[in-house]
Amino acid sequence: MADLIAGLRAEVVRRNLERVRAEIADAGRDPAEVEILAAIKYLPAAELAALAGGGVAVVGENRAQDLIAKQDVAGDAFTWDFIGQLQSRKVRDLVGRVRYIHSVASDSALTQLGRHGTAATEVMIEVNVAGEQGKSGIAPSELTGFIERCPVRVVGLMTMPPRADDAERNRPYFAALRALADRHRLRHASMGTSQDYAVAAAEGATIVRLGTSLYRATA
Numbered sequence: 001m002a003d004l005i006a007g008l009r010a011e012v013v014r015r016n017l018e019r020v021r022a023e024i025a026d027a028g029r030d031p032a033e034v035e036i037l038a039a040i041k042y043l044p045a046a047e048l049a050a051l052a053g054g055g056v057a058v059v060g061e062n063r064a065q066d067l068i069a070k071q072d073v074a075g076d077a078f079t080w081d082f083i084g085q086l087q088s089r090k091v092r093d094l095v096g097r098v099r100y101i102h103s104v105a106s107d108s109a110l111t112q113l114g115r116h117g118t119a120a121t122e123v124m125i126e127v128n129v130a131g132e133q134g135k136s137g138i139a140p141s142e143l144t145g146f147i148e149r150c151p152v153r154v155v156g157l158m159t160m161p162p163r164a165d166d167a168e169r170n171r172p173y174f175a176a177l178r179a180l181a182d183r184h185r186l187r188h189a190s191m192g193t194s195q196d197y198a199v200a201a202a203e204g205a206t207i208v209r210l211g212t213s214l215y216r217a218t219a
Contacts, residue, residue: 005215008047013054016214020197027202034201037081039193039211041066045073051214052077060102060209064090071097083158083190083209085136092116100124102158102190102207104150105136114151121152124190129159129176140180147184156188156206157181167196171203178204 021031038051041062048070051059061067062084071080082094083102091112094101104110105126113121125146128137137159138146147154157180161173174191181189181204192200194213201208 003042005043005047008043008050008215009217010050010053012217013051013056013214016216016218017055019218020208020210020213023198024201024208027198029201034205035207036214037083037190037207037209038214039083039209040070041084042211043215045070048074048077054214056214058099058207064093068093068097088112095121100155100188100190102126102209103136105138107149110146110149110151117152122155123150123152124156124158124188125150125154126158126160127177127180129173129180130162132162135160140176143180143184154184154186156186156190157184158190160193161191161196164196167199170196171199174200174203174205 017036020036024031024034035058037058037060038056040059058079058081060081060083061070067080067082080098081100081102082098086101086103086109088106088108091109095116095118101123103126104123126137127143128135128139157177159173159177161170164170177191178189188206189204190207192205192208194210197208197210
């Protein structure tokens with residue numbers, strides 16, 4: 001398990017945001033069209049003030065209970081998304097607290113969204129574009145039916161491609177997710193992390209989920 005991040009400085013976050021936006025521009029995208037979401041799984045609540053001071057507007061948490069605890073501390077300093085693996089029993093806790101749930105990928109989650117979702121509930125469907133065994137996500141061939149069964153508004157798709165040392169190896173998976181989103185007339189493609197966000201942006205990401213690339217001081 002990664003260590004919790006401590007001693008975060010707002011000026012470091014601000015410089016990193018500027019660098020990320022410049023790299024997105026270098027990849028051929030307008031940075032205004034690619035939202036930078038700070039993944040805060042390893043960021044204690046006490047560090048969130050530095051994140052806000054550095055200019056971060058959107059955060060994503062992987063665990064429902066941690067999202068609630070951190071949101072109770074930071075409140076409306078951020079827009080909140082849920083980006084972790086969604087357990088159906090946690091749907092009730094998240095509805096009304098987050099803008100988007102990025103990771104809907106089971107019929108049990110759809111059932112709970114039907115029970116607890118509202119007209120304002122918006123989600124993304126997690127797609128296993130690489131067809132990895134044992135990995136969560138809907139198969140591309142099953143996506144149409146899954147979207148049709150979803151009882152709340154689907155605004156986009158999300159994917160986590162296979163781990164790769166070379167970001168270019170993930171380009172086909174990002175391109176495939178963008179194509180699926182376009183085919184289903186969905187605005188958002190939530191894809192790309194600190195390791196490969198520039199490639200994801202080049203292939204049409206609208207949201208990139210960044211952690212260490214925002215928090216680490218660079219020379």
